[in-house]
Amino acid sequence: MSPVDENISETSVVDKLFVSVEGKLMRRLMLALWLVMGMVFLAISTLTAIWPNFLSNVVISTLGAFLLVAVGLTIVAFKLLKEYQPPMIHFLLSLFLIAFSGVVFLFFPNHGLEIPALEGDVTPQLATISLFFIVTFATVWTGLLFYWENPAHNRQLAVQYFTWVSVAIPLGVLTFFIVYTIMEGSSVITWDFISSASDLMRGEIGIFPAIMGTFSLIIGATVFAVPLGVGAAIFLTEYAKRGWIKQAVGVTADCLWSTPSIVFGLFGYVFLVPRITGHSTLLAGQIILAAMLLPLTIATSTEAITAVPDEFRNGSLALGASKWWTIRRVVLPSSVPSIVTGVLLGVGRIAGETAPIMLIAVASHTNAPNFFSLSPPYFHLGPLFSEVDALPYRLYSIYKAGVGGSIHEAWGTAMVLIALVLMFYGLGISIRSYYRRNRGW
Amino acid sequence: MVPLTKGKTNLREIREKEKIDISTEAAVEIRNLDVYYGKERAIKNVSLDILKKKVTSLIGPSGCGKSTLLRSINRMNDLVDGARVEGTIAVDDRDIYSKDVQVSKLRQKVGQVFQKPNPFPKSVYDNIAFGPRAYRHHLRKEKGVFSSFKGIFRREERSPIDGRPMDQVVRDSLEQAALLDEIEEKLHESAIDLSGGQQQRLCIARCLATKPEIILMDEPTSSLDPISAGRIEDLIEELSQEYTVLIVTHNMQQAARISDRTALLWLGELIEMGKTEALFEKPEKEMTEKYITGRVG
Ligand SMILES: Nc1ncnc2c1ncn2[C@@H]1O[C@H](COP(=O)(O)OP(=O)(O)O)[C@@H](O)[C@H]1O
Ligand SMILES: [Mg+2]
Numbered sequence: 001m002s003p004v005d006e007n008i009s010e011t012s013v014v015d016k017l018f019v020s021v022e023g024k025l026m027r028r029l030m031l032a033l034w035l036v037m038g039m040v041f042l043a044i045s046t047l048t049a050i051w052p053n054f055l056s057n058v059v060i061s062t063l064g065a066f067l068l069v070a071v072g073l074t075i076v077a078f079k080l081l082k083e084y085q086p087p088m089i090h091f092l093l094s095l096f097l098i099a100f101s102g103v104v105f106l107f108f109p110n111h112g113l114e115i116p117a118l119e120g121d122v123t124p125q126l127a128t129i130s131l132f133f134i135v136t137f138a139t140v141w142t143g144l145l146f147y148w149e150n151p152a153h154n155r156q157l158a159v160q161y162f163t164w165v166s167v168a169i170p171l172g173v174l175t176f177f178i179v180y181t182i183m184e185g186s187s188v189i190t191w192d193f194i195s196s197a198s199d200l201m202r203g204e205i206g207i208f209p210a211i212m213g214t215f216s217l218i219i220g221a222t223v224f225a226v227p228l229g230v231g232a233a234i235f236l237t238e239y240a241k242r243g244w245i246k247q248a249v250g251v252t253a254d255c256l257w258s259t260p261s262i263v264f265g266l267f268g269y270v271f272l273v274p275r276i277t278g279h280s281t282l283l284a285g286q287i288i289l290a291a292m293l294l295p296l297t298i299a300t301s302t303e304a305i306t307a308v309p310d311e312f313r314n315g316s317l318a319l320g321a322s323k324w325w326t327i328r329r330v331v332l333p334s335s336v337p338s339i340v341t342g343v344l345l346g347v348g349r350i351a352g353e354t355a356p357i358m359l360i361a362v363a364s365h366t367n368a369p370n371f372f373s374l375s376p377p378y379f380h381l382g383p384l385f386s387e388v389d390a391l392p393y394r395l396y397s398i399y400k401a402g403v404g405g406s407i408h409e410a411w412g413t414a415m416v417l418i419a420l421v422l423m424f425y426g427l428g429i430s431i432r433s434y435y436r437r438n439r440g441w
Numbered sequence: 442m443v444p445l446t447k448g449k450t451n452l453r454e455i456r457e458k459e460k461i462d463i464s465t466e467a468a469v470e471i472r473n474l475d476v477y478y479g480k481e482r483a484i485k486n487v488s489l490d491i492l493k494k495k496v497t498s499l500i501g502p503s504g505c506g507k508s509t510l511l512r513s514i515n516r517m518n519d520l521v522d523g524a525r526v527e528g529t530i531a532v533d534d535r536d537i538y539s540k541d542v543q544v545s546k547l548r549q550k551v552g553q554v555f556q557k558p559n560p561f562p563k564s565v566y567d568n569i570a571f572g573p574r575a576y577r578h579h580l581r582k583e584k585g586v587f588s589s590f591k592g593i594f595r596r597e598e599r600s601p602i603d604g605r606p607m608d609q610v611v612r613d614s615l616e617q618a619a620l621l622d623e624i625e626e627k628l629h630e631s632a633i634d635l636s637g638g639q640q641q642r643l644c645i646a647r648c649l650a651t652k653p654e655i656i657l658m659d660e661p662t663s664s665l666d667p668i669s670a671g672r673i674e675d676l677i678e679e680l681s682q683e684y685t686v687l688i689v690t691h692n693m694q695q696a697a698r699i700s701d702r703t704a705l706l707w708l709g710e711l712i713e714m715g716k717t718e719a720l721f722e723k724p725e726k727e728m729t730e731k732y733i734t735g736r737v738g
């Protein structure tokens with residue numbers, strides 16, 4: 001008996017099923033399916049070539065056919081070779097599939113920004129949907145085929161394949177977002193664009209007020225949310241003995257975190273705005289964003305504090321330190337990096353929120369909030385009680401209402417916003433990795 | 442053994458009044474101690490004295506309650522959910538479980554070194570200054586926030602325990618723990634980067650900085666290599682000139698090497714306690730003989 005056979009005899013019921021007769025049948029059916037689909041696509045593209053209205057974009061169908069033939073051939077080749085395949089091939093294959101779906105998407109019939117009703121020319125929509133299904137299908141089946149061909153041998157391969165796919169998809173999407181935004185937006189990025197306000201009389205566009213507005217919003221939100229959140233986490237982990245309190249707060253935090261952000265905005269609009277000034281204010285925005293940030297702060301702080309080993313607490317208490325001193329001098333310093341990371345990730349998220357602040361805090365073409373002045377009293381709280389502009393809102397108003405700039409300025413704004421958010425993420429991640437290396441436990 | 446009166450703070454006064462012979466030798470007196478974890482009785486009616494400026498070792502098989510007994514002397518058992526202590530433990534003639542005892546002061550006086558070295562992720566200096574600084578925090582709580590205001594303007598930080606400059610406290614503690622020569626240059630570097638043996642000696646130094654009278658050690662060498670362990674053993678012998686040391690070990694050779702007196706615990710009960718040589722050479726109880734010759738345990 002060959003080693004492979006031995007392995008098979010030890011495999012699970014599922015494995016047995018697929019290497020059995022039925023399994024072989026399944027694989028043949030699969031291949032047949034591939035061939036049929038390939039032919040259908042070929043037929044579609046041929047038909048399109050002859051009769052252009054059959055499908056509005058020839059490129060897609062041709063590429064689709066190529067894809068299917070390529071994947072089919074790869075699989076047949078693997079089947080014929082029956083050798084160990086280096087995992088790189090899987091990666092390339094998955095990259096190819098993903099890149100292909102991206103290309104198809106870009107070349108797809110573009111209806112402009114109007115949302116077309118599903119009447120008249122239905123084919124493009126159907127084709128889009130079916131294409132995504134086919135690509136997903138192809139990706140998954142390729143992986144499964146690797147496995148079924150020889151479960152004992154290729155289990156690793158299948159796992160690697162899926163790992164690569166799941167790494168490649170988000171990476172590809174992210175790269176695409178960033179590259180595309182830079183391509184579209186970099187042309188308008190100038191020092192003036194970033195550092196000055198719009199001057200409508202002269203037709204100059206600047207997003208300085210929006211940048212400052214976004215900063216004021218997130219700084220305020222952090223100032224409100226962090227002490228509360230960290231305090232709650234300390235109480236939960238170090239003091240609350242009874243499990244149900246912890247659970248109740250945990251569940252509440254989770255619910256808050258998954259509450260749609262527009263609902264936060266609505267509550268702010270109904271309960272907060274009338275009690276502050278009656279119109280949109282920076283303060284209302286800060287409070288509502290703080291409420292959104294709070295659950296994440298509680299969750300990450302709780303996790304960070306729980307991760308501090310009890311040995312530190314015992315060491316401190318055994319030296320005669322009180323509980324509060326132990327928390328302040330041992331527990332918190334050890335968990336600060338994780339807390340900061342969590343908060344920064346949360347800040348990255350709320351920085352881009354439009355829905356909650358739309359109703360309660362922002363307006364286009366406001367001035368940058370100015371808390372400081374060169375003459376007494378040097379510091380003003382006034383801006384807290386007036387409207388601000390914010391990057392995501394600026395973006396929204398350009399796209400939706402054509403207010404505050406052209407589409408290029410919108411991409412420029414998006415670029416600044418993405419840079420800001422990535423900056424927070426980058427900061428969070430580097431703080432975390434720095435302290436991970438240095439904390440020694 | 443001298444009987445103790447439970448719940449009364451100053452046992453010495455009571456004993457003087459009742460004209461009971463006062464034992465001055467014992468740093469810790471334990472009488473009829475029972476410790477429960479929930480329903481489980483981990484220590485069963487143990488009575489023993491731990492003599493001043495001597496090394497006492499606690500031996501016995503795993504799970505016999507050595508750590509439990511040790512932890513009840515500095516009330517670290519208070520932190521365990523469901524732990525309950527009955528009986529009396531007196532340190533300096535005071536019943537440490539009576540209501541008016543301040544646990545933090547007790548723990549400053551009765552230091553503990555743990556099985557696994559647990560330096561804080563701070564600098565060596567801050568690790569050693571930790572105890573005195575925590576003590577200052579207590580003083581502040583007792584005397585009000587403003588009590589330490591004049592300290593702010595003083596240039597050098599002083600230990601509130603003995604009033605010496607903190608720099609000196611740190612150096613002396615390290616010196617006493619035989620660590621100063623090795624890490625003199627690294628006082629302000631992270632304690633986490635030290636070797637395991639150095640970390641454990643740092644923990645001993647950290648404990649010495651609070652000027653304890655008694656040092657409890659729970660298997661302090663079991664996570665170290667033989668050479669580091671040997672250095673700790675030497676250190677313990679040094680320390681016994683000035684301090685009372687209670688060490689838990691399951692290494693009988695170690696107990697024989699370093700301790701003056703040895704106690705054998707078995708399933709929560711005290712089997713035998715006496716001079717180390719006597720206990721190892723001619724044990725009184727059959728059980729002890731069986732254990733030290735390795736026939737049970
Ligand atoms: N935190 C705890 N909670 C419940 N039971 C405990 C706890 N610590 C120890 N015990 C129990 O008490 C007994 C003695 O344990 P311990 O003092 O750790 O023994 P040793 O240090 O001699 O190995 C054991 O049976 C153990 O299961
Ligand atoms: Mg133990």
